[in-house]
Amino acid sequence: MEDVISAYDFSRDQYLEIFSLADEILKGRKIKMKEKIIAEAFFEPSTRTALSFSAAAQRLGMNVIGFSSQEGTSVVKGENLADTIRMMENYSDCIVIRHKFDGAAKFAAEVSSKPVINAGDGKHEHPTQTLVDLYTIFKTFNTIDGLNFGLIGDLRYARTVNSLLRGLTRFKPKSVYLISPPPLKARKEILRELNYEYVELNSPYDVLHDLDVVYVTRIQKERFPDEVEYEKVKESYTIDEKIVNSMRKGSIILHPLPRVNEIDRKIDVSPHAKYFYQASLAVPIRQALFVKILGE
Amino acid sequence: MENGLIVTKIKDGTVIDHIPAGRALAVLKILGIKGNEGNRVALVMNVDSHRIGKKDIVKIEERVINNVESELITLIAPNATINIIRNYEVAEKRKLRIPDIVVGILKCQNPLCITNNDPEGISKFSSVSKVPIVLKCDYCDTELTEDDVLRQILS
Numbered sequence: 001m002e003d004v005i006s007a008y009d010f011s012r013d014q015y016l017e018i019f020s021l022a023d024e025i026l027k028g029r030k031i032k033m034k035e036k037i038i039a040e041a042f043f044e045p046s047t048r049t050a051l052s053f054s055a056a057a058q059r060l061g062m063n064v065i066g067f068s069s070q071e072g073t074s075v076v077k078g079e080n081l082a083d084t085i086r087m088m089e090n091y092s093d094c095i096v097i098r099h100k101f102d103g104a105a106k107f108a109a110e111v112s113s114k115p116v117i118n119a120g121d122g123k124h125e126h127p128t129q130t131l132v133d134l135y136t137i138f139k140t141f142n143t144i145d146g147l148n149f150g151l152i153g154d155l156r157y158a159r160t161v162n163s164l165l166r167g168l169t170r171f172k173p174k175s176v177y178l179i180s181p182p183p184l185k186a187r188k189e190i191l192r193e194l195n196y197e198y199v200e201l202n203s204p205y206d207v208l209h210d211l212d213v214v215y216v217t218r219i220q221k222e223r224f225p226d227e228v229e230y231e232k233v234k235e236s237y238t239i240d241e242k243i244v245n246s247m248r249k250g251s252i253i254l255h256p257l258p259r260v261n262e263i264d265r266k267i268d269v270s271p272h273a274k275y276f277y278q279a280s281l282a283v284p285i286r287q288a289l290f291v292k293i294l295g296e
Numbered sequence: 297m298e299n300g301l302i303v304t305k306i307k308d309g310t311v312i313d314h315i316p317a318g319r320a321l322a323v324l325k326i327l328g329i330k331g332n333e334g335n336r337v338a339l340v341m342n343v344d345s346h347r348i349g350k351k352d353i354v355k356i357e358e359r360v361i362n363n364v365e366s367e368l369i370t371l372i373a374p375n376a377t378i379n380i381i382r383n384y385e386v387a388e389k390r391k392l393r394i395p396d397i398v399v400g401i402l403k404c405q406n407p408l409c410i411t412n413n414d415p416e417g418i419s420k421f422s423s424v425s426k427v428p429i430v431l432k433c434d435y436c437d438t439e440l441t442e443d444d445v446l447r448q449i450l451s
Contacts, residue, residue, distance in 0.1 A: 082416040103410040103435025107417060122408050124436050162437075189437045192424075 003109040004117045004289070007127040007167035014292070015170055019135050021288035022281070031287070031296055032061040038290070039092035040066030041084065041108075042119070043075070043099045048257055048279055049119050049129070053096050056286035065091060082111045089114045094294060097121075115293050123223045126159040128286060129256050130167040133160070135285045136278040137213055140252055144171040148210050152179045153217035153237060153262055155186035157224065160256040161217055162190050169195050177211070179204045181236045183229065184219070208246040214239070214272075216255045216262055240264040247272055254278050303338045309357040309381050315373040317342050320352035322449050323376075326368045327361060335359050348375060367395045371402075371429060371445045394426045402431070402448055406438040 003009065010018070025031070038057040042050050050068055057064045066088070067073050075084060081104060088095050089112040097108050098119040105118030105125075120126040137144055149168070155161045155178055165186065168176065176198040178186050185200060201207065204214075216239055224230040239253060244267055247253075255263060255275040267273050315323055320339050329337060338355040345351035360380050361369075369376055370392050378390035398421045404411050411417035411433070421431035421440060429442040440448075 080416060081410070081414050099410075100408070101410040101413050102406060102408050102438075103433070106435050107410045107414065111416075121410075122436070187437070189432060189439050 002115050004127050005106045006125050007130040007163040012170040018288045019138050022284040025284045025287050034061040036062040037092040038062050038064050039088040039095045041097045042068045043070045046098055052282035053286055055283045059287055085111045123157045123159050125163045127163045129160045130163040131285050132282045133164055134167055135281050146174050147212040148175045149173055149213045150177040150179055150211040151215045154184045154219045155180045156184045157220035158217040165190055177201055177207050181233050183233055209248050212251050214253045218260055244270050305384055306355050306357045306381055307384055309359055310361050311379045312354045313377045314375050315352040317350035319372055320354050322372050323354050366390055370394045394423055397422055404433045404438055406436050409436040411435055
């Protein structure tokens with residue numbers, strides 16, 4: 001495995017191999033890769049992704065260099081992305097990049113001879129979040145095939161949605177419902193290439209009782225072209241007790257986090273709420289990913 | 297010539313036929329022909345065509361268009377034929393096909409695409425549909441339709 005730019009970069013077998021390795025790591029398998037250096041180039045804010053990549057690297061005994069905002073780097077002096085990446089590839093064995101521009105990770109991968117991992121590029125993709133999402137689902141149901149999915153929220157600007165939809169092409173979901181206010185519908189470019197059936201809805205109520213996985217996303221305020229458009233849709237959906245009470249037994253709520261108001265905090269104690277468990281799996285799955293890319 | 301419009305044969309140069317009606321000016325734009333280059337150019341618009349109903353034709357003397365120009369022409373005139381003329385005879389019939397990949401010619405319409413934001417960024421599109429033409433940005437997945445391509449070329 002080389003670069004990880006898109007959720008398409010994993011085959012079904014590779015997803016399952018990474019899940020299996022993450023399971024072994026969770027059970028206590030120790031893997032050490034002491035000579036390696038990971039460079040984190042986070043041009044955009046991050047809590048979970050940056051910290052879990054750092055924690056995963058450190059658990060493997062690797063060193064981490066890099067930055068968590070472009071302040072303090074030569075980018076503020078006008079250095080372009082390509083030159084920044086050229087420097088980082090000289091100093092490390094693998095580059096983890098988050099950037100506000102769509103396609104920045106692919107561009108970085110073309111510049112770098114070292115593997116590049118996309119930790120989120122604009123509104124485009126976030127494939128390692130899909131690893132976390134699918135691993136959580138796999139651990140809960142012991143399968144991904146045959147499940148009913150409901151993706152709720154901002155399906156237009158959420159990069160995690162694009163990656164999850166693409167990742168699901170490697171499995172056989174029974175049905176996928178895309179539930180959003182009309183202005184936040186999923187991108188047609190992404191939908192056109194899917195190899196499974198999907199249904200677009202404005203409201204979740206007709207299908208809630210069928211769903212195994214309810215995947216909620218935050219409205220991506222920072223990606224809206226203007227504030228007026230954001231104001232029209234903000235707080236247009238909330239996962240509350242009424243929704244949770246309609247969910248079938250054993251079904252789960254996931255969220256890539258951070259959340260704002262789209263999940264009522266009362267839901268956090270519900271047995272359906274798995275989003276903090278999901279976040280906890282980010283470290284072992286990213287450890288497994290590093291091992292797959294860099295070798296033991 | 298159809299409809300009694302008479303355009304004489306050219307001795308050496310290029311004849312582009314079966315251009316969709318009204319797009320001959322866009323073809324000239326692709327070829328960078330402004331009229332002051334000195335070449336004799338014949339432009340025929342909106343003549344009847346058995347194949348495509350109405351069509352435009354462009355004839356350019358003393359110029360053989362290159363493959364990149366040919367590819368670009370297919371994006372706005374997918375059924376065009378390009379004949380290279382030498383000494384009044386057709387010396388070469390260019391087999392035109394919509395390219396699988398278009399590099400560095402068109403601009404991604406997504407202002408937040410990396411190709412519009414790094415000085416080393418070069419646009420790259422893959423064709424995901426040939427009829428109708430749809431090109432997809434290799435970096436951000438934003439699509440360009442035939443109309444988008446035409447608009448870019450004419451702008």
